[in-house]
Amino acid sequence: MSVDLIQTKNLKKYFKTPKGELHAVDDVNFNIKRGQTLGVVGESGCGKSTLGRTILRLLEPTSGEVLYNGKNILDYDFKEMQEMRKKMQIIFQDPYASLNPRMTISQIIAEPIKVCKTITNKIEIDNKVYDLMETVGLAERLVNTYPHELDGGRRQRIGVARALALDPEFIVCDEPVSALDVSIQAQILNLMMDLQEERGLTYMFITHDLSVVKHISDEIAVMYLGQCVEKTSSDELFENPMHPYTRALLDAIPVPNLSRRNKSKGIIKGEVTSPINPKPGCRFAARCSEAKPECTSGNFELKEVSKGHFVACAKYS
């Protein structure tokens, strides 16, 4: 049995807005085992990215704990945190915006090494950069080019190389392929899975694309308005989705074959409600086709319905 590398306990992140408190991440509990991938899915505005950033302490959580190897990293001071950051890295969504346009590729990849001073010898740094470029499949001749000279797929490879520069254990991948074309997307996904096998990396993979998440994840957490509504293994989630929101999400994916053509689908009505000062009760109740009066009051926490399958819904409590 592998051990948990990352664990969150009652993690909350609220933002203050003029209209009230925005509950971006609200009481999220999960764990990721070493060498595995947790997929986090949800629609825009459900707090996926905020969750990823809060775990890395790029955003200070409002309350709760983030345990890394059993230690709460929220208690760490600045220096300890700096040490920690070598082990946890992030790949950003937009390869066009997350690379400094005034730095060359080698400068971008070498920057984390220079900041953290893991290698100080200049020649060794250069060698490391070449190694990383080879690992992610970038040709050596590109070493002095600037990001604008490259296409999206290559840029995202730079993002991956930069995240690997410090030999991390844990990487938060924040929609790393959603800005790319399908054929390029598949190349990057293959690369990320190869890297995981070679280096035993642990991923938290944030995406809105369910087919991608199924492909890459061991476990999947479905988020809705800051809360985790269902969490289970990847296969179980697709075979036996329990939460009405998960089912609606699965139904909504356009499938590239003709078997589902002209069949009516359970399309959910309405849109995501505002996360500012949310009402008590299930947050999905307003759009849920199976909502009952009791759904609008009380709190529904994740409950283990069958082995390893957690659902937060009135139907199962």
Next chain:
Amino acid sequence: MADKLLEIKDLNVIYETDESTVYAVNGLNLSINEGETLGLVGETGAGKTTTALSIMKLLPEKIGLIKKGEIILDDINVTNATEHDMRLLRGDTVSMIFQDPMTSLNPTLTVGEQIAEVLELHKKDMNKEQVQKRVEEILELVGLPAERKSEYPHQFSGGMKQRVVIAIALACEPKLLLADEPTTALDVTIQAQVLEMMKELKDKLNTAMLLITHDLGVVAETCDRVAIMYAGEIIELGTVEDIFNGNKHHPYTDGLFGSLPDLTKKTRRLSPIEGLMPDPTDLPSGCPFHTRCNKCMDICKTEKPKITVDNSHMIKCHLFK
């Protein structure tokens, strides 16, 4: 046989800039029948949007040029129509839904005014009350409450803005709707709602549609026929059954399907197409796909493949003869 609404013959479009010439569309042939939905699939830079803009004659002035070929829309030759004629056509016979609903609406006008604008331009015989009534009708048709016509775009969410854009496009009941990635910017649940609505409206109004997308899933659910585009050419064309259930495919089409993670099967690795789309300023000789093709033969490098037709299915590849 249904009537041909749109016919594109041997279309060549280039973008001419000071530094280079971009060959965006190269000898494209396409036709759409009345009431039919044609999916145009391809990666970024394949020339999908350029094709749609050529039909509307909205290519950037002086830079984008139709070099060769003709576009016949509803018995009018668009390629040599005057700007005045085009203005009468746009919004009335043919209208377009753009990719990004966030930027395709005017932030300083209410959505009601923006829908009314189309009607005022094309339906001169309608009086103010009739226009307002039609605005309300069309808003309800796309699933928005009529009283929201006096609100501004920023008061709507992304999915609702896309509904407004669709409402504008459909206000005059055009014969042809060009939808350029209409749901790419939307979440899956909202995408499902919008697609469902577009399907219903198409049946109700008998509008033909050119649906531009890179999502084969969307195509499978909405289109009658599919055209796969690569480097400015249509390399495979057929009914959805030909493309999704047929066993003969262009290697690029196979590559596209191999790149998609399949929800029903458990595969560890995807089989993507190696390499990148060729540079449109410097296209390879022979078949444009030969540099990435895993079934490339010597002939592919020098000779352009001819079209092989099998009933409704057309493939442009040396493998099939």
